[in-house]
Amino acid sequence: MNLSIFFKPVEPEVYQEVSAPNSFFKAIKVYTDTFPDYEEADIAIIGLSENRGNEDNGGAERAADNVRQALYPLKRGSGSYKIVDLGNLNNGHNLEETYLRIKEVCETLITHNTLPVLIGGTHDLDYGQYQAYESMEKLVNVLSVDASIDIDPNNTEAGEGTESKNHLHKILVHDPNYLLNYSHIGYQSYLIDNTVPALLDKFYFDTYRLGLVNQNINAMEPVIRAADMLSFDIAAIKMDDAPGNRHAQPFGLSGQEACQLCWYAGHSEKLTSAGFYEYNPDWDNERKKTASVIGTMIWYLIEGYYHRTFENDFDSNDFIKYIVPMPSSPSILTFYKAKRSEKWWMEVPNPQVEVVKERQSIVPCDQSDYEMAVKGELPDRWIQTHAKYL
Template sequence: MLHQNPNPANWTGRKSEKIEYWHQAAISVKDLKLDTNQESLKVGILGYAGEEGVKRNHGRTGTILAPKSIRNMMGSLAYHLPDTAKIFDYGDIATMDGDMESSHQLISQTIQRLLETNHFPVMLGGGHDLAYAHASGIYNYLKPKGQKLGIINMDAHFDLRPTTDGKGHSGSPFLQLAQENKDDFHYLCLGVQRSVNPKSLFKTADELNAKWMVMEDFRMNNWEVIQEKILWFLDSMDKIYLSVDMDGFSSAFAPGVSAPSPMGFRPEFAFKVFELISKSKKVISMDVVELNPNFDQDNCTARLAARCAEYVVRKVLGNT
């Protein structure tokens, strides 16, 4: 089965008589039966238990375990969303027998349905090939409305590599999106590291009119320039899809990833960026990707991934 029902046992934490923690608020829903109440404020959590894209990109496998690991860490977080908000866990979409394309198709369909039913989708991954499926669902939702989608990717990599024998992988999602959406591809990549992106990828980014900031410039002492660049991008878009690749963080804080680097950004700086982006009121969906529990230490990367998701959701839905 491509879809796997949620396991309520993945949500654990302190006991309380009222809802004070995420594990108490999370409602497990079977068989992708989405809540259709258009009036309610709600989050739709969907995992991507997939690593085929990482394999194809010659990365370290283990991302298939990420959704469970992130949920385990989210459950114990204090709950600060509005009283009217609801959290729905819709389970995972897996890749079976290497058929990544079928799982991508189901993800795209589900993301579109989540948006149509007034959810704020939060995807837990999984290889970054997820971004192709995730964004495709958002495009399918927005295009009939004539709205412009901006993609913000916080990542050490552009992920603009060509496909291999016509097949996508964890390094190709944004090139695939650019090729399929031509004049409607608007991309900002923050934290790009020159050491892991050859000149050819910078050339590709130029040809696609993508925007980026290299890691040398993506630092707190350059905040005014960073803020101006992000605000310009936000102002020119109708909606924003935020993708957070855990390998963009320094491996001192995120060792459990497919492609670790000591030179990434720090959590407190990333969260300052999250806050700026969220204030726009344009963020329509998000994901955290490339967590690899096989290489994590004391769940610190999973905890950070959970904190990223919780923080963005809190700022987008509750502004607290």
């Protein structure tokens, strides 16, 4: 597919003042005059300008270029960079056509093992990001980081201009259904209907309040490691660190915590797409603090990517295998610990393994799950995962 027909190049004023030879900009290929070759790239940056899904976010169309101006001058990180910036995606005639364009672009990139990184626009655009997995004949895990959980149990039909407030419903009811798990990090209880977490819990989906994340951000690493797709709403970051959102809150993730989550995401071999939504330059401060935070988050996502360890052969000597006897069914639990990274996994029987052959029953966990099993207690993560397979 000729993806160039969907894009317009990055304007010169975005990069013309970046001259340092060791800058991020100088280490990547940007669509200026010639559309870059994405087929051999590891990562492809994509600017989005669509904002018809949120009538309150009229400045979001300029988000991507503002983030680029913060990202491009940063110093090149580690690894043999094979990164392209494809420019800004042209909007469709209507919102549904924009979703379709995002789907087609992301699907093409993912099939070439290129990680699309979407910047800008409104949060409902992650519906197009999700649709990219439809033709891949695999179940996917979606991870959202957001102060709100964008679903209204009393109004499942989003009106024009409010799609970003209810886009999760579109993902949950999408037909065909290829969603294995949905995880949500950083929600603030006073911003959502109190029935929503319970509703998601009925599907055995995972939700983590902001307080839990602040208390132990390292506990989010296995959650992120299980995700195929990351959807990050900038409203999850507190106002002091990221004022560039109309609904920015005084409480939220710090910029440093957001970068930590992005490093975890980039480091996961399972992650195949990432999107950063709802930044509005009109609400940012004079120094474009929010753009700087997002640019640094993307830098850490990429840094994590180039530190991937590709630990997936659980029968190799790279892992220590632990078999824990249990007092009741199941009679044993099996855990794996990577010698190099010290990350943990556990086996969860999958009765559908003959149907979903590509879905292994070895899932990310952490040491606390192992310690719980040693005490004779079945870890909540095991229970939740097993329930999804039934």
